[in-house]
Amino acid sequence: MGPEVHSAMVAIHNVLRWVVVLAALAAIIGSWHGVFTRREWTGGDRLRTVAYVASMHVQLLLGIILYANSPIVRVAFDDPGAAMGERGIRFFFVEHIFLMIIAVVVVQLGSILAKKADEPFRKHRRAAICFTLGLVLVFAGTPWFRPLFPGL
Ligand code: HEM
Structure with missing residues (x-):
């Protein structure tokens, strides 16, 4: 792969980090809202979960x-x-890859555990805990010393 292609992919990876953050916040707010209001687990909850995992x-x-x-x-x-x-x-040799792989596993686990729970409250609670921990790991593993947007 040429250096231009690599740079373009770094730029895409940079922007998509904000898509991850937005999807994470939507899923986290939705699941904690579900915990505190004890509401049903809805199609919206499933959609926010799938968006975050994807x-x-x-x-x-x-x-x-x-x-x-x-x-x-x-x-x-x-x-x-x-x-x-x-x-x-x-940082890029070990820390970034390590923290982000753990984060992916934790978020994926939240999705699976929420699906398997037999009661809406438990679904929301499992999702809320795993999704929040996942975003903490993403923040911990993000290279904040790099541009916040490509070229900035
Ligand atoms: C899943 C969440 C992830 C997020 C939010 C994320 C975010 C980022 C950000 C913001 C950058 C800096 C981009 C720039 O300098 O413009 C970066 C760079 C990088 N990321 Fe990730 N990343 C994730 C996962 C991963 C994983 C799992 C790997 C490895 C398997 C990885 C490998 C890299 C590498 C190698 C770079 C530096 C590339 C270079 O400058 O040559 N990232 N990442």
């Missing part, structure tokens, strides 16, 4: 492709010992 999966897929082509990651594999001592390189 946005995370798209970032995961893009991220794996970025990881395989990133010049930063390549430098790290050339000399892993030195890479671990450099904050900016170690």
